[in-house]
Structures are given as C-alpha cells and as structure tokens.
Amino acid sequence: MHRLRLLNTGIRTQQICRKFHSTPARRVGSLHSFSEEEKLLKDTVARFAKEVIAPKVKKMDDISLMDPTIIRALFEQGLMGIETSATYGGNGMNFTSAILAIEEIAKVDPSVSVVVDVQNTLVSIPLRRWGTEEQQQKYLPRLCTDTVGCFCLSEWGSGSDAFALQTTARREGNSFVLNGTKAWITNSGESQFFIVFANVDHSMGYKGITAFIVTKHNTGIKIGKRENKLGLRASSTCEVNLVNCVVSEQDVLGEVGKGYKYAIETLNEGRIGIAAQMCGLAQGALDHTIPYLMQRKQFGQTIASFQGVRFDYAWLATEIEAARLLTYNAARLQEEGKPFTKEAAMAKLFSSEVATRVASKCVEMLGGVGFTKDFPVEKYYRDCKIGQIYEGTTNIQLETIGKLVVKEYE
C-alpha cells in the first residue's frame, strides 16, 4: 500500500515537472504554433532527413538493412535522446519535439523514423519514469549516445493479448533467470539494450509480469530470426531468444509484478509517436505525387487539373491535416500533464488509416509509374500497412476509445 502511494506520487511529480518545461501552459494559437526550439528542430531534422537519409532510402529498402552510418548520424545529431534530461546526456526537449522529429524523418523514410520513435518512446519512457537513479545514470547516457534499445513484450503466442506472455522469470537468490522467446521486436537487430517483460509467477496472471533491463553483456540473450517484411524493410524486426538469461535484481525495472502497468502506460504514450510516423509517411507520399501530377498531361491538360483528381487529393490533404492535428493535440495534452489515452489512441487509429488511404491513392494517381520501384511511392504503400498493426492494432485502438467514450457517460 505504502509503495503504491509512492509510485503514484512519482508519476504525478513527473507530470508536474513536465509542466514547467519549454511548453507554454496556456496555448494561444493553432496546433501549428511552435516554440523557437521546436521550429528550429523541425527545420533541422527536415534538412537532415533530406540530405543525409534520402540518398540511402532506396538501397536500405532493397537490401532490407539499415545503414549503420545513418544510425550513427542519428546519435550524433542528438535524435536518440530527445526528451532525456541533459543530466543523463540527452537534450531535455519536450515531447512535441520528439513527435516533430519522428514526423519529419518519416516523410523521407518511415523505417528510419521508427528507429527514432522506438528509442525515444518505448525504450526511453520506462527507464526515465520507473528506473532508479542508478539505472538511469548507468543506461540513459548510452541510449543517448551510442546504444540502440528495444522493447520486448510480444511473443509468438501473445500480440494483442500481450499479458498472455509466456516468458518466465525464475527467482534465484539475487537474480532472476529468464526463459522464453520474444517475437516481432523492432530495432532488435541493432540493439544492445533490451527491456524484457517476463512473468515471475504465472499463477498471479498478469500481476506477475515484471520489466527487466537486459543488455548484450548478460548471458543467455540472443537475437534470432529476422523477419522478411512487406514494408519498413530497413527496420530490423527479429525474434529475441532468452535461454537461462541471468538478470540481477538490480536490473528489475520498477516493481516486481508491475510490468503490465508500465507496458500499458508506455504504449499509450508511444502510440502518439506512431501517429506522427504515419502522418509523415502520408505527407511524404503526397509530396512525391502532386508535383508529378502537375507535370504529366493527358488529353491536353495536367493530371492535377482534372476535377476528379483534384477532389481526390483535396480529400487526402484534408485527412492528413486532421491526422496531424490529432497527433499534435495528443502530444500537447501529454505535455500539459492532462489525460491523453483516448486522444492518443484516436491519433494512432486515424493516422494509420489515413496513411494507408493516402499511400494507396497516390500510387493510383501516379498511374503506371506509381506501380514501379523506380518511383518512391510504392515504398510508402508497402510501409504504411504496419501502422494499422503494431503498437496496438486498429481494433485494439477502437476498443480503447470505445471503452473511454462509454466512461464519459457513466
């Protein structure tokens, strides 16, 4: 009981601390109003994406491998520790800054964007929020400067039903021994740092789930099979095998048996990042399409000037704007310490749907060239599909939103 109260206070303190960040408490202006740093970050990342990432996108997709120089550049630019406090080697920026960075990169390559997203949300949030001072001092600086991390929750038998996970953590003296197989783990191919969810006592159901910090220095952790995917091909999605993986009790993240709570809260927030990725993806697809439509002529006029086509891209632009506003709003709510679960789910739900509609329509409007690999839009079409699946499927988002809607009437 006592520990529970401390935990709640911790979270509230975190929320209050976030209020005094570089975010104005009262918003006067549209959701497109940004502080000087947010604007500068947005411009810088857009340029960085265009000049450093863009030339390598096609090759990385073709060979299904992230270029290590890109990962190094992401670290050097400070893009892997956006919100982490400067005390731990990060940049101490606000959540919207991370969202803007994820969005701008996704316009150029959603695969690189997901690396930045996972590192700054799924990996960073649990450590910053529930890590001890020692753990934060030990791991955060590395995550900001050179170590890629990943979030190991899903298994072959548990995706949406995350808490049915089978990975066990058996107590042995001052350690836990982890056994199990994690599946679909983004970033795992490049990771040296793992947040692993395992159950210390299956008889307690989900209340036995515990979060563990595991690194490549631990014995018994190995990266397994790498998925051959439809899209986001440059982003590594692998199996992670735990065979008698020994983890010191110093590396339990937060409290034993509270892992389910950390997972839910982290995913609630992380999905705003995915929403941003999907917004960027949709915009990127449109940015490659409209200029072509303004050039190509049929029947003596540009494709873009046909009313039917105009109505199509007008809808696309409107939906992207709506998705973007949902995303920015969810981010600002998080910054203000207000409840944001419903809005975050709405942002991810809508953005991923919009991304698939936009990418599909863009291939169609481009005609034959849109269907070839010579043109970049088919990649966006392949990349978008995962948006409706990972970090909470579309149906899970609808469940979440529906339940919260009903609550408003109770």
Next chain:
Amino acid sequence: MISKILVPVKRVVDYAVKIRIKPDKSGVDTESVKMSMNPFDEIALEEAVRLKEKGVVKEVVAISLGPAGCSETLRTAMALGADRSIHVETNQDIQPLGVAKVLQKIVLKENPQLVFTGKQAIDDDSNQTAQLLAGLLGWNQATFTSKVELKPEEEKAVVTREVDGGLETLSVNLPSVLSADLRLNQPRFAKLQNIMKARKMPIERLTPEQVGVDITPRTKIISVTEPPSRKSGVKVDSVTELVDKLKKEGIL
C-alpha cells in the same frame, strides 16, 4: 590565435521556396513564406566555427540587421556554433550600403580580426556588402573564397578565390574582410544538443539609431517582374525537316 571573427548573417526567403512577385510589382511576396539563413552566410559561419574548433579563433560573433524574425536566424547561428550574437532591429528595407555602414560601426566596437560574409544574399544577389565594408573600413578584402587558411602568428590569412579564369591564391594581412563562395565547405546540421544550448545564449539587441547609422535606402526599386516564360520549342519529324528549319531561321 585571433580573438574574434564577425559573421554577418542575413534572413532571406528559403532557397527551396518557389517565389512569387507581389501583384503591385514592388517586390517578392514574403508574407507567410519560409525564411532561412542565407546559404552563403551559413558557409561563412561554418568556416568560422571550424577555425574556432581548430583553436585559431577564440570567439565567433554573429550579427544580423533586420526585423524581429532575425532573432530566429541568430538563434540558428548560435546553434551552429556562434558564441553570441547581435541583432540590429529594423523594419526598413535592407540594402548593402546600409548594412556595410552598420557593420563598420559594429566592427569599430567589437574589433574582430576578420569579418566573414557570404558572397551574396540569394534574395537580391547584390554581392556588394563585403566589398563596401572593406572600403569603409579601409581594410583589404578577399571575396569568393573557396579555401581559407589562417596564420595568426604571422597576422595573415592565405585564401584561395574562385575567379573567372580559375583559382587565385592570395595572402592577406589581418584584419580583413572575406566573403564565402559555395565550394568553401559543407555546413553542418544543428545538433539538438546545440539547439538547446543556443536557447540560453545572449542576443544583444540594438537599433540603427543606437549604432548611429542612417540606413535609409539609397536606391529605389521601381518594379520587379518575372522573366519572360520560356516559349516551347518546335518538334520536327526528320533530319531533313530539321535542316530545312535551321536554314529558314538563318542559323545554317
């Protein structure tokens, strides 16, 4: 080690923006258009910061003349490595002579050993400020630099200039006014760490009156028009037709 390089930076319409002429033909429409640091000034700033990182310069100071938005440009300059900046705020039209006069006064106050500008601004393409400033100060100048080597112990710099005939290497005694050309370097991206650091860095705010300069424009722009649109060419179906047409046009 020299103590200071002054880098003037101009806030201009971003190079990627498709510009439009105002309906009254008085100039380019800059309303709600993306503004950025002049790319050649970025190159000059990058060179100055690299010299600082090499340990031959102690301080890099950025300066801008213009409206309130210039503080964003100066914030970017500091995120890219300038140690501090000066904003001479005005809503008047900025022209090279006015800028040069303001810079002259600032130079007398700040005592830099080098003033490093971009060769020209991409909005007016004047290519005058560096030269005018050198004249006003009575300093030597090396414009269109594509390579700069500073020799503080000998109080000079060895620069390579891009000229019509090729490359020219000069030795200039400090203090000097340099202007940067495209191939001098590839500017860096502002790292997030530095963007955050730049927030707390000081911007000294002045007005032209405080500096003691009348920047009233000396030249008046009468009209700005778009260049005539390119007329499409004529397609021919055979070599015979091509030769015929060329003969008819009097080219063959």
